Structure formats: structure tokens, C-alpha cells
Amino acid sequence: NGMTSALIDRGSIVWLAFPRFDSPSIFGKLLDNEAGEFSILPREEEYEVTQQFLVPNVLLTKFKTKEGKADIIDLMPIGEKAIIRKIRSEITLRIDIKPMFNYGLYRPVMELEDNGIRFLNPLSRECLALMSDKSLSSSSFETKGETTLYLVYSSDYSYGPFHKGKRLRKDLENSFNLTLNYWKNKVKVDDKDEIGKMKSISLGLLLGLIYSPSGGSIAAPTTSLPEVEGGSRNWDYRYVWIRDSAMISEALLFSGYIVEARRIINFLLGLVNFTSKPLLHPLYTVDGNDPPPEMEISWLRGYKDSKPVRVGNAAASQVQLDIEGFLIDAIYK
Structure with a gap:
């Protein structure tokens, strides 16, 4: 919501x-x-x-x-x-x-x-x-x-x-x-066929995952669902990833949700840094702050015993050179 x-x-x-x-x-x-x-x-x-x-x-x-x-x-x-x-x-x-x-x-x-x-x-x-x-x-x-x-x-x-x-x-x-x-x-649900219905439900999900006080769009509402069941590649995606958010804004734009697309872009523009790399981190919190350090929650078993359970995301420390391009592309469109 x-x-x-x-x-x-x-x-x-x-x-x-x-x-x-x-x-x-x-x-x-x-x-x-x-x-x-x-x-x-x-x-x-x-x-x-x-x-x-x-x-x-x-x-x-x-x-x-x-x-x-x-x-x-x-x-x-x-x-x-x-x-x-x-x-x-x-x-x-x-x-x-x-x-x-x-x-x-x-x-x-x-x-x-x-x-x-x-x-x-x-x-x-x-x-x-x-x-x-x-x-x-x-x-x-x-x-x-x-x-x-x-x-x-x-x-x-x-x-x-x-x-x-x-x-x-x-x-x-x-x-x-x-x-x-x-x-x-x-979101007007298209009941003509299954694909139309799935698109409508997906659009509603994208709109619901925009943090309404700020306009930041999170990548996913969960943490530590594994890439492979039983494996250790379990990450926290409850953050605003520049790349994902730029693509989400484009999807909403082309679906007619211009106001929501612009809210996401305005949120991302508010993160631009003039001293160093324009966007210092690949991801930010929903209110635009630096993401928290990655931690393991040792007392949880994990989804289908997929350990470890993590909160925060160490990818925040990475230098990713492509993310400004995704934002510029979304602004252009």
C-alpha cells in the first residue's frame, strides 16, 4: 500500500x-x-x-x-x-x-x-x-x-x-x-486474456511498491529468498536500486502512469552528488539515506533452510558505473 x-x-x-x-x-x-x-x-x-x-x-x-x-x-x-x-x-x-x-x-x-x-x-x-x-x-x-x-x-x-x-x-x-x-x-484490469490480467496485476504491484512518502521504488518487498533453494545467495532487496527504479519508471511511463514515473525520477534526481560520482551507491533506503550495513540474522533458519538470512546489502559498497546511464535513459524517455 x-x-x-x-x-x-x-x-x-x-x-x-x-x-x-x-x-x-x-x-x-x-x-x-x-x-x-x-x-x-x-x-x-x-x-x-x-x-x-x-x-x-x-x-x-x-x-x-x-x-x-x-x-x-x-x-x-x-x-x-x-x-x-x-x-x-x-x-x-x-x-x-x-x-x-x-x-x-x-x-x-x-x-x-x-x-x-x-x-x-x-x-x-x-x-x-x-x-x-x-x-x-x-x-x-x-x-x-x-x-x-x-x-x-x-x-x-x-x-x-x-x-x-x-x-x-x-x-x-x-x-x-x-x-x-x-x-x-x-489500475483497470484487462480481463480479455490471461496476459492482460497478469499485466494489470503487475502494474498494481509496481505502484504499491513505491514508498508513498518519498517516491522511492523498491526492488522487492522481501529479504533472503534464495536464488537457489538451499543455497547461500540470499539477499535483501527492500531498497531503491537505481537501475531497477529507472526501468520501473519507464514501465510506468509507457503504461500511462506519468505522474508516478516522474515521482520515481524526481526521487533519484534528489540523490545526485556534484562532488564525486553522480550516484555514489547502487542502492539507497526508501527515504534516500545510505543503506545499512549487511548483517546476518543467525537465529532464523531461512527459506526452506536456505542460510544465511541477511538484512542490509553489501552491494551498497560497490562502484557500479552503469547506473547513471539507466537514469539518463529514463529521463530522456
Whole structure:
């Protein structure tokens, strides 16, 4: 949603970093089973599951069992560090929310509130708040019928919905519908053939990966997915790579998204250095700062045991001579 990104596997959020794309994960099961997840699954062990995008960046997960069906619609509201999960189910669903701070290193302190649950980082003031239109008394529970779940991140618990939010009216239905309509109007899905549909979904993804406060476009929302399963070439791509961003701006330009293409180019122009090489690094953070040093997260097993898990990217220290050319080419076009 221009802030961060969630990856959802069969009803389970297996990757989500808050508050922005390159932050430590809150749900990191993608890289380790113990690194946190937010799952919604049928109580029955045997079920069929399908996933498709309703519109770009709005995911529909369908479950089918002998007892009936269930639908989950997931979206991240525009302008929020949050996710809304809307459930409609004929069957009993089992919900488990297990956040873990700092890439699975710290278990949260859980506190029950009047209309939800708060998960606090034991080493800072940041927190997650889970709210619902149904009463919540545990982070693991069952539901049936229609349920809306709202998970929101705050850098300080005093800014969260159980403190500052108490003085503000919350309208999840409005937020859900406006975000759904935003993507529906932003990217017209071409349903004529599979290629057209894939192009539309891909365009929506590229637009969603532009960090909205700055205009920086990240290469990918994940870290340490291996080039070869079981191998060690596992890198962090949650940064603005000059080469990738220039090509993304061209793709958006030729697809009619001129404003977004120019935002990316303006972001890159803001990095130009007049004293030395025009672009010192091949990659920058989403706010234009120098990228962090590369580190190994030793306590995570890695995707399908592909170690090591890395955050940061040592490629930042490389001198790459071609990147200015990609930017100039994008400006020319």
C-alpha cells in the first residue's frame, strides 16, 4: 500500500514488516516457522484453497471443505501501517495471531483491551493493536459468519487506537471500501486474456511498491529468498536500486502512469552528488539515506533452510558505473 507489504500463503500472513518495507518483520514465517504469522484456516484438517486478486493488491482467499465455504479478503489501507482482513464464512475458522518483533527475536507482551488486544515490544514503545467487530479475549480463537479484523502498527503505544484512537472515530468499512475502489480505479484490469490480467496485476504491484512518502521504488518487498533453494545467495532487496527504479519508471511511463514515473525520477534526481560520482551507491533506503550495513540474522533458519538470512546489502559498497546511464535513459524517455 505504498508503506509496506504483506505476503499471504493460504490464509496465513507469512511476511509483514512494519512500519515500512525495510523494517524488521512482525510476521516472518516465510523465513522461519517460529518467526511469527497471522493465520486464518478452517478448523477441519481437509480443505481446498484458492487465491486470486479481486483487484490489484486486494487478495481473495477461498476455502472449501465438506461442511461449506469461507472467503477472506485482505487489503492494506492506503496511508496506514495496517491490514484489514474481512471474513465471510459458512464454516468454523481458526484464527491465530503470533507476532514476533525484530525478525522473530522478541515475543510481545500481550494486553487485553476493552475492544481488542495489544501486543507490545518488550524492548521499545512500539506496538501492534488487533481490533475486531467481535469481542476478543485471546490471540487464538474461532469464528463463523462475518468478521472484520484490523491490525494496526504504532511506533509508540500512546499513538495507537487504544489511546489516541479513543478520541477518534474509526470506520473500517469506509477504509476498506475506499482502498478497494482506489485500486479498482487506479489500475483497470484487462480481463480479455490471461496476459492482460497478469499485466494489470503487475502494474498494481509496481505502484504499491513505491514508498508513498518519498517516491522511492523498491526492488522487492522481501529479504533472503534464495536464488537457489538451499543455497547461500540470499539477499535483501527492500531498497531503491537505481537501475531497477529507472526501468520501473519507464514501465510506468509507457503504461500511462506519468505522474508516478516522474515521482520515481524526481526521487533519484534528489540523490545526485556534484562532488564525486553522480550516484555514489547502487542502492539507497526508501527515504534516500545510505543503506545499512549487511548483517546476518543467525537465529532464523531461512527459506526452506536456505542460510544465511541477511538484512542490509553489501552491494551498497560497490562502484557500479552503469547506473547513471539507466537514469539518463529514463529521463530522456
